[in-house]
Amino acid sequence: MTTSAFDPHCDHRISRDEAASLVQAFQACAKRGDHRASAFNRSAFEQLLTQPGAAGIRIYRAQNEDGSPTMVMVAVSVEGQDIASRDAVFIQNGGNCPPFCASQPWL
Numbered sequence: 001m002t003t004s005a006f007d008p009h010c011d012h013r014i015s016r017d018e019a020a021s022l023v024q025a026f027q028a029c030a031k032r033g034d035h036r037a038s039a040f041n042r043s044a045f046e047q048l049l050t051q052p053g054a055a056g057i058r059i060y061r062a063q064n065e066d067g068s069p070t071m072v073m074v075a076v077s078v079e080g081q082d083i084a085s086r087d088a089v090f091i092q093n094g095g096n097c098p099p100f101c102a103s104q105p106w107l
Contacts, residue, residue, distance in 0.1 A: 006080030008055040020107045027107075035069035036101065038094030047089045048075040054083060062092070070096065 014022075030036060048057050054075035062072045073091040075083040084090075 006056060006076055006078075008078045016106060023104075024107055033098060035096060035098075037097040038071045039097070039100070039102075040073070040091065040094045044073065044091045044094075048073060048091060051075050051083055051089055053077045058082060068096075070094070 027036060045057065048054060055078040056076040058074050058076045060072045060074070062070045064070050070092055071094055075088065077083055
């Protein structure tokens with residue numbers, strides 16, 4: 001876990017075992033039907049990262065009007081500030097699990 005608000009040089013990679021452990025710890029506490037993941041296509045990340053000043057992406061937990069959980073992504077500047085002007089790109093509408101869950105043989 002990082003100790004700063006945003007580090008544009010941080011290597012966020014973790015091992016497969018650590019990833020599996022983190023996901024399993026969450027899923028062990030999750031109730032049946034709870035939001036477990038969201039999948040986004042490559043262009044969603046490209047749209048965020050090609051904005052002027054974008055150095056990363058921040059992912060917010062969010063809620064749809066019907067109360068169901070979702071995720072909202074916004075580009076982040078090198079200073080760690082959301083790029084959130086009126087013209088900025090915001091991403092949502094991922095493929096949520098459930099109902100669109102992939103098999104997880106790596107867990």
